Amino acid sequence: MNLKFNVFTSNPSPVNSGQHCTGESTQTSDCSVICNPIHGSWTSWSSWSTCSHECSQVRRRICSNPPPKHGGQHCIGHDFLIKNCTGGMCRKLVSYRKHFLTALMFGSFYPNI
DSSP states (O other): OEEEEEOOOOTTOOOTTOOOOOSOSEEEEEOOOOOOOBOOOOOOOOOOOOOOTTSEEEEEOOSOSSOOBTTOOOOOSOSEEEEESSTTOSSOOOOHHHHHHHHHHHTOSOTTO
16 A cells, blocks of 8 residues: 655745746655554563561562553453462451552552562
8 A cells, every 4th residue: 555645836836937846746655564563461570579467468560571562462361469478377368459559559569660
């Protein structure tokens, strides 16, 4: 597929016996180069966080190795994991969402990010 550009030479218009612009009035470019989609891929997992007061640890990864581009698919899977860090000798783990939001607010993990 080709893309065609028309060049108009009317600014300024020739005056006082001036000449019109020389050269081609049409330019054609090849538009067949379409970027292939790049699917996202995960970074390595971060180290596990320290054991929280809720007896859990978290680690994270990011979909940026490479990030999806040109319509490529986003990474499949979870971007964080949570586990009990006391071998079950602690109260029940809180919900993922609550723990994740708390960790984001207080920055209690992701030491390598």
